[in-house]
Amino acid sequence: MPHSLPILGFIGIGLMGKPMTLRLLQHGFRVNVWNRSPAKLQPVIAAGAAAMPDIAALVRASDVAIICLADTPAVEWALHHGILNHGAPDKLVIDLSSIDPNRTRAFAAALHDHCGMGWVDAPVSGGVSGAEQGSLAIMAGGEPAHIEIAREMLKPLYKQLTHMGPVGSGQITKICNQMIVSCNMLVIAEMIALAKQAGVEAEKIPAALAGGFADSKPLQIAGPEMALEQFEPVKWRVKTLLKDLQMAAELAKQTGNALPMSGLAAQLMQLHGSHGYLEQDPATLIKLYRKD
Numbered sequence: 260m261p262h263s264l265p266i267l268g269f270i271g272i273g274l275m276g277k278p279m280t281l282r283l284l285q286h287g288f289r290v291n292v293w294n295r296s297p298a299k300l301q302p303v304i305a306a307g308a309a310a311m312p313d314i315a316a317l318v319r320a321s322d323v324a325i326i327c328l329a330d331t332p333a334v335e336w337a338l339h340h341g342i343l344n345h346g347a348p349d350k351l352v353i354d355l356s357s358i359d360p361n362r363t364r365a366f367a368a369a370l371h372d373h374c375g376m377g378w379v380d381a382p383v384s385g386g387v388s389g390a391e392q393g394s395l396a397i398m399a400g401g402e403p404a405h406i407e408i409a410r411e412m413l414k415p416l417y418k419q420l421t422h423m424g425p426v427g428s429g430q431i432t433k434i435c436n437q438m439i440v441s442c443n444m445l446v447i448a449e450m451i452a453l454a455k456q457a458g459v460e461a462e463k464i465p466a467a468l469a470g471g472f473a474d475s476k477p478l479q480i481a482g483p484e485m486a487l488e489q490f491e492p493v494k495w496r497v498k499t500l501l502k503d504l505q506m507a508a509e510l511a512k513q514t515g516n517a518l519p520m521s522g523l524a525a526q527l528m529q530l531h532g533s534h535g536y537l538e539q540d541p542a543t544l545i546k547l548y549r550k551d
Contacts, residue, residue: 264288267412268321270314270337272299274495275355275383276327278390279416281306286415293317314341323351323412330502331358338366348375353409355397357382357437357499359506360430361513363400367426377405378426381413382433384440387494388480394418398436400428434510437503438521443477444500444541445524451485452548462486485545497544498537501528 264287269280272294280303283290292308293316294300300310311317318324318341328334334356342352352370354363358380367378379401389395397413397420399406406422413420423432454461465482468474484490504525511518527547536543 265322268317268324271327282415291317315345318345325353327355331362346374346376351377353379357433360427363430364427379405379409380429384436398429398432400426434507441500441524448544481542484542490540493540
């Protein structure tokens with residue numbers, strides 16, 4: 260790894276990738292970017308990022324390749340369409356995506372065996388606002404030396420970065436995070452609907468509960484949106500929570516654990532998604548309980 264400030268390559272300029280790339284640029288990093296939909300690159304190019312024609316070119320021109328994609332198949336596609344054949348032992352992949360832990364281990368092993376390139380799985384929590392403010396929580400898996408590189412490269416993005424163990428550990432921790440978030444969002448929606456039906460000014464509940472045991476970031480962010488039915492702009496998506504709950508179910512199957520609460524959450528999330536809300540903000544979960 261060069262001793263001067265490394266050149267970063269960012270793959271995936273979406274809801275989270277855009278604000279993270281902008282922060283990296285603001286903090287002096289040179290950032291190469293690639294996205295499947297080139298139109299989404301315009302804001303980061305305007306801020307100083309360099310657009311790459313493909314992933315192969317991005318990996319060749321960067322010291323650290325950062326991935327922020329929607330799901331496991333998308334990360335696997337990126338691996339086989341540029342990273343695997345153009346990586347090098349002195350380069351590193353940092354995957355900010357939330358994907359399957361077992362597949363993560365397989366991707367890391369394949370990359371190491373093919374070209375000696377390292378892998379850190381570093382999924383994030385904190386949403387778009389956390390990405391914009393640089394206050395994300397990052398849970399990371401990988402070799403200690405690679406984690407230290409990730410700490411330095413991602414410093415503009417996080418409030419805390421915790422090394423959870425070997426490759427795959429970050430993804431398992433993110434699944435645990437999403438179990439809590441998903442169940443929390445569903446009970447907040449259930450509670451707001453009940454409060455409104457019972458005659459309470461439900462939009463005041465988050466402020467009323469602030470600082471108490473029931474308080475949480477999802478309550479403060481999504482509670483007023485649910486009460487007032489303000490679902491735009493979309494800050495995260497129902498399909499993301501559903502994907503992560505499904506990974507939790509698979510992990511529980513592999514380990515022999517029971518997930519009664521998260522299993523029910525997955526069913527309710529699937530039901531909501533089946534009504535056309537997969538691409539919508541989870542604040543729309545209020546519609547599961549609303550009496551029309």
